[in-house]
Amino acid sequence: MILTKTQAILTLIALAAALASPALAQDNDPNGGVLWDLPVELHGFYEMRAGYRLRNDKHEKDMSIMENRLQLELSTFTEWADFKGKGDIVGDLVEEQGDFDLREAYMFTVPRDYMDVKIGRQILTWGTGDLIFINDLFPKDWQSFFIGRDPEYLKAPSDAAKVSFFTKAGNLDIVYTPQFDPDRFLSGRRLSYWNSSLGRLAGQDAIIHTDKPDRWFRDSEIAARLYKTVGSYELALYGYRGFWKSPAGLNSTRSQAVFPDLNVYGASIRGTVGKGIGNLEAGYYDSADDRSGKNPLINNSEIRYLAGYSQEIGKDFTMGLQYYVEHMLNYSEHKKNIPVGLERDRQRRLITVRLTKLLMKQDLACSVFTYFSPTDEDVYMRPNVRYKASDNLTLEVGGNIFFGEHPDTFFGQFRNNTNIYTAVRYSF
């Protein structure tokens, strides 16, 4: 399914580029040109990455990551449009398979002074959180994040059309995804997790099977953002209509995980506060398949909000702090309807701390990002050291460290996945 979609997108982009080229060729080349006459740029990197689990995990392999990756990026432009294709060829020794991951393949054009259009496979991001997402409901790849791939892989691509309008009164982005793009969620394939049906930690022995909404145009997603900058403050309103991006419920026979309907309405502000940057963001998660909160198989509606602040606290030394809350809305219904012992806390609170220090003329970057939940009593730490040995060569070591009091909390369930990794990347 994914492959056919990839092929379809590649074909469309090639067609669009081919259609675009004759007009240009007439200007430049009397012999009549084809695609090859376009000014094409090729860039990318080659990377080797290896990582091991630090704790025994009977549900997963000891190797947490072991892969070779070649990323190629091709871009070109004509008078009226830009084209970009970016894909990774991956040799994955953990899953013992080769893979092609098409990350971007889009056409970008400016049909009017006040309008931008981007169509195709693209990475999309908005919102103000740092590694916390409230109103950004574009697909994430948590598996890549936890096994130690580069942070760029936390964002999974969307197959979408993004139309943006720019006016003095404000700017509007509308993203339409004709077929639901879920997260590359945690399925048990690479990371062990808490399986509530089994009541224990599980992994490859209990891969999560899902019933994913996948009808074109009927199971679509639409996301919008209205934003404006006033002085040095960035204000935004958000809306989303689609589905929970990771499994958020079970079907009635409890055999498959499902992605229930979800609508989100939110707002954010970001700007200068004292010597640093402050941000506030909130979102109302309307779990449309269980508005009353009575269905124990489907996630309840929630309010999510965060406050963040970052500041330089020394030379080339920055600190970022965030406080984040997920607040369940129909908690009494949730408690009433769920079997005793399985109920969740009303609130999940999270504190994050980011510390980044640059050394050796910024060639050496040391950072730690820590999530700590006082309600779940769990911790997730992401230490990372990156050294630029030359303009092209980067060496990296890092870890994904999980602690938890309980095996069923969000980070606590991953304790046996604690891993360290190292990588070498040559960019060109």
Added chain:
Amino acid sequence: MRIELVTKLLLVLGLSLPAFGQEKPKSTLPSVEQIVNRANLAAYYQAKDGKAKVKMTITNKKGQKRYREFIILRKDIKDGGDQKYYVFFLKPADVRKMVFMVHKHSDLKKGDDRWLYLPSLDLVKRIAAGDKRTSFVGSDFLYEDVSGRSLEEDTHEVIETTDEFFVVKNVPKKADTVEFSYYNVSIDRKTYMPMKMEYYDKNDKVYRTIESAKVEIIQGFPTVVKSIVSDLKTGGKTVMEFSDIKYDIDLKDVFSERYLRRPPREARR
């Protein structure tokens, strides 16, 4: 009467009498405020906007070299006042297409607004204004060398006037916020271009210099096309070379989130 008229005309044209070859009376020398103001305009505010391609060669004590290449767009909101900068990275490969944007505020109470755009994540990041005397992209140039140091942060005094230069000594008003105890700038008397800056440490020793190694007239504007900073303490050196310089290019307001996510034509072609 004739002379008065000519004088008036010359004043309007912005020329000064000594150009006529008359005996130079001391009182016609510009004041130190005039000198530093004109030097600030010459170094950072030529024309109303402009673009350039910048190549940086960073050499460390051992002779190892690193390269940076970027396109820089600038637009002045007010001469000598607020400005907007847009930096589009071309090299090295791992930062290609990254964008760094600054809304510079001349009001000292107001920190600059800075953004960074990371294309692989489509992420618009706001960065805290922070210390302006930290390295710009790992080079020996500091943020402040690239976008200018506010004149209000120092007291200024002309310590020497030669046939070619005014030498101005600049002493920081808040000594604890900077690493130098003072710096001297040699300003070209004709173009008002700062040609050499020497930074002195607490022991009155020069430890850092910036030289305008090559100045060209571009569209009528004297322009530094090669600048060299030497760090005498670390033995490091960075050469910054400018090419494809264009002034008054009628830049639209490309200094917004729209153009962070999608670099303007001026930055790409």
